[in-house]
Amino acid sequence: MRRDFNFWIFMPSKILEKQSVSIDPMMTRPFRLLRTRRDTDDTFTIELMPAEGGSEFAFQPGQFNMLYVFGVGEVPISISGDPGKTNVLVHTTRAVGAVTRAMKNLKPGDVIGIRGPYGTPWPVKKAEGSDVIIVAGGIGLAPLRSSIYHLLSNRSSYGKVVLLYGTRTPGDILYKKELEKWRSRFDFEVHISVDRSIGSWRGNVGVVTTLIPKAPFSASNSIAMICGPEIMMRYTVQELNKRGLTYDRIFVSMERNMKCGVGLCGHCQYGPKFICKDGAVFSFESIKDWFMKREL
Ligand SMILES: Cc1cc2nc3c(=O)[nH]c(=O)nc-3n(C[C@H](O)[C@H](O)[C@H](O)COP(=O)(O)OP(=O)(O)OC[C@H]3O[C@@H](n4cnc5c(N)ncnc54)[C@H](O)[C@@H]3O)c2cc1C
Numbered sequence: 001m002r003r004d005f006n007f008w009i010f011m012p013s014k015i016l017e018k019q020s021v022s023i024d025p026m027m028t029r030p031f032r033l034l035r036t037r038r039d040t041d042d043t044f045t046i047e048l049m050p051a052e053g054g055s056e057f058a059f060q061p062g063q064f065n066m067l068y069v070f071g072v073g074e075v076p077i078s079i080s081g082d083p084g085k086t087n088v089l090v091h092t093t094r095a096v097g098a099v100t101r102a103m104k105n106l107k108p109g110d111v112i113g114i115r116g117p118y119g120t121p122w123p124v125k126k127a128e129g130s131d132v133i134i135v136a137g138g139i140g141l142a143p144l145r146s147s148i149y150h151l152l153s154n155r156s157s158y159g160k161v162v163l164l165y166g167t168r169t170p171g172d173i174l175y176k177k178e179l180e181k182w183r184s185r186f187d188f189e190v191h192i193s194v195d196r197s198i199g200s201w202r203g204n205v206g207v208v209t210t211l212i213p214k215a216p217f218s219a220s221n222s223i224a225m226i227c228g229p230e231i232m233m234r235y236t237v238q239e240l241n242k243r244g245l246t247y248d249r250i251f252v253s254m255e256r257n258m259k260c261g262v263g264l265c266g267h268c269q270y271g272p273k274f275i276c277k278d279g280a281v282f283s284f285e286s287i288k289d290w291f292m293k294r295e296l
């Protein structure tokens with residue numbers, strides 16, 4: 001199956017042109033690891049460049065790639081970098097199993113396979129002119145970070161922008177330095193809460209949904225973007241709905257095991273939808289009948 005894409009491509013011959021080309025959406029391209037940064041005990045961020053030359057990797061906030069660790073396997077991971085900086089590809093991953101652990105052990109200079117970008121974006125266009133409330137749980141901040149970069153780069157297009165971020169413990173907080181920087185901005189409200197306070201933590205304690213009742217946003221003119229464990233997303237949707245946000249203005253990012261990533265194999269079927277092709281970002285309105293039903 002082939003589709004036409006119009007973007008900068010990486011050509012082995014190092015001939016780079018912006019042109020309309022026919023690219024196999026299943027084609028894996030080699031990318032070289034520039035560096036790995038450890039975010040927490042089990043989570044790390046990798047930066048990659050095309051191994052065969054070329055420069056740009058265009059994507060929309062919220063999209064994901066299929067990352068292939070040679071000889072181990074392939075997994076879907078959201079792009080966590082800045083969509084405005086297309087010269088480097090950034091992914092933040094939690095090491096949970098065979099492929100993600102092998103990825104954590106890669107060294108600068110190692111090569112992995114990338115195909116993508118795939119999936120639907122966060123509704124950053126639809127949110128223009130509205131307040132934006134972002135609710136992240138744990139590693140869920142990674143798929144939302146590209147959207148935060150977009151909102152901050154286009155700050156005047158939005159009303160209030162609020163991030164509510166919850167993790168199990170202070171040690172699980174991702175992107176600590178960046179969160180500090182964001183917190184110091186007058187035009188971005190950042191509130192963090194941990195389930196369990198450990199060490200010198202002086203901030204909020206409690207699940208992230210406890211931050212919603214006081215969050216400063218206009219229920220009649222807001223868009224919400226949520227990513228985290230399904231149980232957290234369920235209670236977040238309930239709380240936002242209590243504040244008056246309707247389901248069509250609440251967006252969630254869903255996860256299921258994937259194989260093809262392009263709507264061919266059926267592995268990620270979710271009711272009548274495929275998460276890889278129709279999502280992973282959905283309006284809650286469009287999936288409310290299947291939400292919380294495992295492996296539909
Ligand atoms: C669209 C999409 C975007 C994603 N983005 C990110 C991201 O930005 N960062 C990140 O760390 N992870 C992300 N994931 C999850 C990631 O794909 C899985 O953690 C990864 O596939 C695990 O592979 P593994 O071989 O290391 O572990 P496995 O051996 O396959 O699994 C280890 C454990 O994780 C569970 N698991 C595996 N895959 C999934 C899944 N997709 N959803 C829920 N549980 C799963 C398994 O049941 C098992 O308990 C995303 C998933 C999807 C579908």
Ligand code: FES
Pocket residue numbers: 257258259260261262263264265266267268269274275276277
């Ligand atoms: S992963 Fe194959 S259809 Fe979604």
